[in-house]
Amino acid sequence: MSAADNRVTGRGDSRPAVSVAIPIVAGIICALVGYTSSFAVVLAGLRGVGASPVQAASGLLAVTVCMALASIVLSYRFRIPITSAWSTPGAALLAATGAVAGGWPAAVGAFLITGVLFVVTGLWSGLSSLIGRIPVPVAQAMLAGVLLPLCIAPATSLAHHPAAVAPVLLTWLVLVKAAPRWAVPGAFLAAMIVIAITASTGDVHLSASELIPRLEFVAPSWGWQALVGIAIPLYVVTMAAQNIPGVAVMKTFDYEVPWRPSMxxxxxGTVLGAVAGxxxxxxxxxxxxxxxxxxxxxxxxxxxxxxxxxxVSYLVxxxxxxALSALVLAAGEGVLEAVAGVALLGAFAGAISGAFADPHTRTAAGITFVIAASGVSLLGIxxxxxxxxxxxxxxxxxxxxxDVGIRLRRLVGPLVGRGEVGRADVGVGGHPVEDTTTPDQRGGTQQ
Structure with a gap:
């Protein structure tokens, strides 16, 4: 990128004017790709924590409007391209978590608390610092574990419903090679065609009222299970997988995101959208x-x-x-899971890579990953x-x-005959860290 490209254009700039249509079209594409690539995940997540089809459609409408307004306000105010989005990893987390004590109202209460935590993050730097201290391998492993069941779903759906799911997966596979950006939107389009064919046979029945957009407001309820099981993980995964990477992405294009106003x-926006799901x-x-x-x-x-x-495109x-929610939720079993699964494969691959990149922390990452993927619930959490x-x-x-690990190795090592313990280069099991990986694995380790 040249120096001329990096400076803000002034009145005396002699560069030829660029049509305003270019950024407008780019924004339209951004909205279309962003929406069609992951709205099925949002529906799956909201349904997973107890929303009815109408409530899930309301929640999708609410987050779409809120992220649209957030994008317009932030980018217009600061004159930099700050785009907002719904939390796709957060929706995947909801799908994996399932219903909590208190049902859908308790989930809505957890969404409200998550929004309050975002506001506090903007007002108090200490909370941002605390999130920053969560080990990256642990955060990435948790995300990968949450995503795994959803990414497996297309394969299991294909086995049980091949006629409905195969066209979706084949379309996605072809476009991953030919036009990666449009792979998931293409899979979504294939799913719509499958749904249309199913509807023509009379297997899908929709009333006109289901196609009319409306907000279903819910009185939230509060429970510690929802707080601990939904609000805190939703906050952490959204910060770690969306907000912090979002700032990093903007920095690669030499934009400094105003952190406090953005939070x-x-x-x-999260608080306002929460009351509608x-x-x-x-x-x-x-x-x-x-x-x-x-x-x-x-x-x-x-x-x-x-x-x-x-x-503006999101508002349109x-x-x-x-209508989209009604069609997808009324589709044959497996179609929604297929679209959601392929939409999350990229995020899953990135999370796995980040979780297990460092050989020093692979065991902790593995423990985190297995527990998150297990789907176990303890004490309602x-x-x-x-x-x-x-x-x-x-x-x-x-x-x-x-220090804790070194003390434990010094205590246990002599009892099990591990030899010299307590050195900083001794890994889990008493073996030197550099001997626990193959040359190929070390070649892939992040530096």
């Missing part, structure tokens, strides 16, 4: 590149228009939420919370330079 706006909005991560990158035009000072365009798409808690404890104890 306040997305936090308030929306789970969480945040800074966009992957889709942020579509509005902030070169596809939005060579003039960096005008790329904010792409983010505004994306927000929002009224279709009810889902596996994500227990995975995070136990994973952090394992990370502290098993880390090679951990």
């Amino acid at each position: 306040l706006v997305t936090g308030l 929306g789970h969480a909005i945040n800074l966009a991560a992957i889709s942020a590149a579509l509005a902030a990158g070169p596809d939005a035009g060579p003039d960096r000072s005008r790329r904010w228009i792409a983010a505004v365009s994306a927000g 798409i929002a009224p279709l939420s009810a 889902g596996s994500a919370f227990w995975a995070l808690l136990i994973g952090i404890i394992a990370f502290v104890i098993l880390r090679p330079d951990s």
Whole structure:
């Protein structure tokens, strides 16, 4: 990128004017790709924690409107391409968590608390620092464990419903090679065709009222199971997998995201959307590149228009939420799972890579991953919370330079004949860390 590209265009800039249509079109594409790539995951998540089909459609409508307004407000105010999105990893977490004590009203209460935590993050830097201290391998392993059952679902759905699921997966596979950006939207389009064919046979019955967009407001209830099992994991996974990476993505394009205003706006948006069933909005991560990158035009000072365009596009798409929700939820079994699963494969692969990149922390990451993927519930609290808690404890104890780990090895080592213990380069099992990986594995380790 040239120096001319990096500076804000002034009146004396002699560069040829670039049509405003370029960032506008980029924003429209950003919204279409972002929406169609993951709305099935949002529906699966809301349904997973107890929402009825109408309540799930309301939640989808609420988060769509809130992230649209957040994108418009932030990008217009700061004149940089800040795009907001719903929390896709958070929705996957909800799908894996399942219903909690108190049902759907308790889940809505947890969404409200999550929004309040975002607001507090913007007001108090200490909470941001606390989130930053969560070990990356543990956070990534928890996310990977949460995503695993959803990513497996397309394979199991294919085995049980091949006629409905095979066209979706084949379309996705072809487009992954030919046009990766459009792979998941293409799978979604294939799913719509499958649904249309199913509807023509009379197997799908929809009333006109199900196609009309409306918000279903819910009086929240409060319970410690929902707080610990939904609100805290939803906050952590959204911060770790969306907000923090979103800031990093923007930095790669030389944009500095205003942290406090962004947290306040997305936090308030989450609170407002929660009463209608929306789970969480945040800074966009992957889709942020579509509005902030070169596809939005060579003039960096005008790329904010792409983010505004994306927000407006979301507002146009929002009224279709009810119809899309009704069609997808009324589809044959396996179709929704197939679309959601392929939409999350990229995130799953990235989480696995981040979790197991460092050989020093693989055991702690493995413990976290297995617990999160197990789906176990203890004391009414889902596996994500227990995975995070136990994973952090394992990370502290098993880390090679951990004082606790060194003391334990000194205590246990002589009893089991491990030889020299207590060195910082001794890994789990008493073996030197450098001997626990193959050359190929070490070649893939992040530096």
